[in-house]
Amino acid sequence: MKVDTVCIIDDDPICVYGTKILLNHNNFVSANILVYEDGYEALNNLTSLLKSGQRMPxxxxxxxxxxxxxxxxxxxxxxxxxxxxxxxxxxVSSHFDQSEIKKGRSYELVRDFISKPLIAKNLNDIIAMSKVAV
Structure with missing residues (x-):
């Protein structure tokens, strides 16, 4: 599978900027990048994509x-x-504890936890875990 779209849901503009730079410098140049500042904005926009028949990120x-x-x-x-x-x-969070990791594992869609700040190695790990070919 090729990465067509990456979605960043984060309210920290510095983290978003850094993540976009990393994506653009680590073989994600061809990917579309969607950015939302909170879960509500993301949920509304991603639901609209679904309703219009478009693919999810x-x-x-x-x-x-x-x-x-x-x-x-x-x-x-x-x-x-x-x-x-x-x-x-x-x-992707600056801190999480074992109870949050346990909670996250209860969601089928959650693949893993990554500590902020995101670095190039994290992106390589994401690719490996996702079995995504870029």
């Missing part, structure tokens, strides 16, 4: 701590949607 990089709708609330609602292609969600 291949990879979602999801922050947990955001205003309006946090990452957990987003996952609770997002997992109830019916997908043509199931995105692989990677939770």
């Amino acid at each position: 291949d990879i979602i990089l999801l922050d947990l701590n955001m205003p309006v709708m946090n990452g957990w609330e987003f996952l609770d609602k997002f997992q109830k949607l019916t997908f043509r292609n199931k995105p692989q969600v990677f939770i």
Whole structure:
């Protein structure tokens, strides 16, 4: 599978900027990058994509701590949607504990946890875990 779209859901503009730079410098140049500042905005826009018959992003990089709708609330609602292609969600956070890891593993879409700041090795790990060919 080729990465067509990567979705970043994060309210920190510095993290978003850094992630976009990493994506553009690590073989993701051909990928579309969608950015949403909170779970509510992401849920609304991704639901609209589904309703219009478009594909979901291949990879979602999801922050947990955001205003309006946090990452957990987003996952609770997002997992109830019916997908043509199931995105692989990677939770990207500056801190998480064992209870959050256990909770994250209860979501079928969550592939793994990545510590902020995202670095090039993390992207390579994401590719390996996703079995995604870029």
